[in-house]
Amino acid sequence: MMDEILEILEKNCRYSEEQIAVMTGKSVQEVHETIAKYEKDNVIAGYKALINWSKVGDENITALIEVKVTPQRGEGFDKVAERIYRFPEVNACYLMSGSFDLCVIIEGSSMKEVAYFVAEKLAPLESVQSTATHFVLKKYKDKGTVFDDKPKDDREAVFI
Amino acid sequence: MRIEDLVLPKVKELPPSGIRKYFDLINEMDDAISLGVGEPDYTTPWNICEAGIYSLEKGHTHYSSNAGFIRLREEIARYVQSKYHLSYDAATQVLVTVGGSEGIDLALRSLAGPGDEVIIPEPCFVAYQGCARIAGATPVSIRLRAEDQFKLTPELLERALTPRTKVVILPFPNNPTGAIMTKEELEPLVQILKDKPLIVLSDEIYAELTYEGRHVSIASFPEMKDKTVVINGFSKAFAMTGWRLGYACGHPDIIKAMVKIHQYAIMCAPTTAQYAAIEALRTGEAAVTEMRLEYNRRRRVLLDGFRKLGLDCFEPLGAFYVFPSIQSTGLSSEEFCEQLLIKEKVLVVPGTAFGECGEGFVRACYASSLEQISEALRRIKKFLHLPLGH
Numbered sequence: 116m117m118d119e120i121l122e123i124l125e126k127n128c129r130y131s132e133e134q135i136a137v138m139t140g141k142s143v144q145e146v147h148e149t150i151a152k153y154e155k156d157n158v159i160a161g162y163k164a165l166i167n168w169s170k171v172g173d174e175n176i177t178a179l180i181e182v183k184v185t186p187q188r189g190e191g192f193d194k195v196a197e198r199i200y201r202f203p204e205v206n207a208c209y210l211m212s213g214s215f216d217l218c219v220i221i222e223g224s225s226m227k228e229v230a231y232f233v234a235e236k237l238a239p240l241e242s243v244q245s246t247a248t249h250f251v252l253k254k255y256k257d258k259g260t261v262f263d264d265k266p267k268d269d270r271e272a273v274f275i
Numbered sequence: 276m277r278i279e280d281l282v283l284p285k286v287k288e289l290p291p292s293g294i295r296k297y298f299d300l301i302n303e304m305d306d307a308i309s310l311g312v313g314e315p316d317y318t319t320p321w322n323i324c325e326a327g328i329y330s331l332e333k334g335h336t337h338y339s340s341n342a343g344f345i346r347l348r349e350e351i352a353r354y355v356q357s358k359y360h361l362s363y364d365a366a367t368q369v370l371v372t373v374g375g376s377e378g379i380d381l382a383l384r385s386l387a388g389p390g391d392e393v394i395i396p397e398p399c400f401v402a403y404q405g406c407a408r409i410a411g412a413t414p415v416s417i418r419l420r421a422e423d424q425f426k427l428t429p430e431l432l433e434r435a436l437t438p439r440t441k442v443v444i445l446p447f448p449n450n451p452t453g454a455i456m457t458k459e460e461l462e463p464l465v466q467i468l469k470d471k472p473l474i475v476l477s478d479e480i481y482a483e484l485t486y487e488g489r490h491v492s493i494a495s496f497p498e499m500k501d502k503t504v505v506i507n508g509f510s511k512a513f514a515m516t517g518w519r520l521g522y523a524c525g526h527p528d529i530i531k532a533m534v535k536i537h538q539y540a541i542m543c544a545p546t547t548a549q550y551a552a553i554e555a556l557r558t559g560e561a562a563v564t565e566m567r568l569e570y571n572r573r574r575r576v577l578l579d580g581f582r583k584l585g586l587d588c589f590e591p592l593g594a595f596y597v598f599p600s601i602q603s604t605g606l607s608s609e610e611f612c613e614q615l616l617i618k619e620k621v622l623v624v625p626g627t628a629f630g631e632c633g634e635g636f637v638r639a640c641y642a643s644s645l646e647q648i649s650e651a652l653r654r655i656k657k658f659l660h661l662p663l664g665h
Contacts, residue, residue, distance in 0.1 A: 123572070130645075137579045138572035138645075268316060268643075272298030274628070275313040275400070275450070 311622035315514040320562040326554030343371025375521035387412035391441035397630025418632035425452035448481035451638035453591020483512035518548035580652035619654035
């Protein structure tokens with residue numbers, strides 16, 4: 116069973132150790148040690164805010180790129196993937212089953228920048244056979260969060 | 276002629292809602308926090324909504340049979356068997372109602388009339404009193420006590436029973452106290468009730484919101500099976516309050532009587548909701564578990580918060596309410612709630628709204644986000660440090 120502490124932090128990593136201790140019925144010390152161990156073991160790989168950039172007028176562009184590659188002898192897809200995911204523009208990189216091999220999600224400040232990355236960095240790689248770039252038009256939901264205005268509590272005053 | 280004189284006295288005499296005034300006040304406030312509403316803050320899980328929508332798309336917009344779709348009743352029979360070890364025949368022992376509330380009304384109207392007494396352990400949901408009176412029966416209150424953690428004890432039950440007792444209401448997990456009854460605690464009640472000519476109306480609408488152990492229904496005692504009408508529904512467990520769907524299970528003779536009243540007054544429960552409910556029972560378990568986990572965290576936070584503020588509070592193990600004592604403030608329940616709302620814009624409900632013995636307590640509902648609960652606690656803390664006047 117998944118540790119409840121991880122479940123809570125995944126939903127909201129801003130809860131304090133004291134709050135998590137109350138929520139789970141554990142001691143603060145226990146929560147502190149558990150989280151410290153998760154951090155040390157890289158189970159908790161980081162804490163980040165989920166930002167709806169479009170709300171602050173940010174025009175960043177996200178693209179999903181299907182990449183077909185030639186796996187390398189002895190290293191399979193991993194080495195090729197690493198060559199790709201080390202670029203800071205790459206937000207996510209997944210090995211896929213199906214008609215292409217790597218799914219690369221990148222962010223850039225303009226379509227031109229993304230096109231430049233694909234044409235100059237990604238496509239010329241020796242192991243890359245082909246790419247197909249899809250631009251994201253609108254993000255409705257990301258990491259389990261719906262990017263809409265917060266739902267209002269519309270419960271009416273009913274006595275029950 | 277005054278039109279008002281045409282309204283039956285027993286209806287005119289029903290008390291109006293004790294907390295209307297607070298709701299009127301809170302409606303005019305901007306950033307108020309309500310821990311006053313007794314319903315889930317979650318919206319219905321999407322797969323359940325989708326099943327309702329799909330039924331509309333397919334044109335399933337007609338009545339069902341009076342007792343509800345047999346498919347739904349079969350699912351209910353299967354569900355209460357697997358959850359609570361209750362075995363009912365879907366065709367003759369299960370009735371689909373408009374919320375648990377209709378089931379309470381139907382049962383009381385079928386079973387209790389003039390001259391009959393209905394035992395109601397208080398504090399409790401207000402409808403029992405009202406429905407008993409409308410049925411013409413006499414409500415008999417049992418004052419549950421904080422020192423018993425608001426559980427029904429055999430002594431209190433025995434004291435309230437008379438030869439005229441027709442129905443005993445068993446409202447656990449309890450609104451407003453959050454108290455539950457374990458199997459061991461039900462056992463001595465069963466010994467008292469099993470040979471008496473009366474029916475237990477067991478309102479188990481909060482059964483799935485039990486945080487320690489599993490809910491035990493009094494109907495799972497073999498000697499109580501035929502003597503119990505179990506009321507349950509979809510509102511609380513599946514966050515489906517607005518769909519208005521509940522069910523009643525019991526002896527075929529009682530269900531038959533309840534179906535009669537139901538067919539004249541209601542026809543059948545809304546069918547869109549019935550389609551959604553089938554989906555809820557088939558695939559809703561994961562969502563219920565997830566909500567229960569989250570409620571449990573909120574429960575701990577709110578309980579811990581009240582205790583840290585110096586307000587005495589027993590640990591509620593069911594429903595989604597905490598019922599702290601506010602006697603240390605020197606205020607009455609009503610004064611506490613009114614002043615807290617006006618000064619700090621937090622709504623909790625006076626214990627007296629659930630029976631006289633709720634004096635000295637308030638009900639706070641934790642079906643709100645943890646952020647809201649934390650903010651409410653911060654404001655209550657501020658409130659308690661203000662000079663308190665009467």
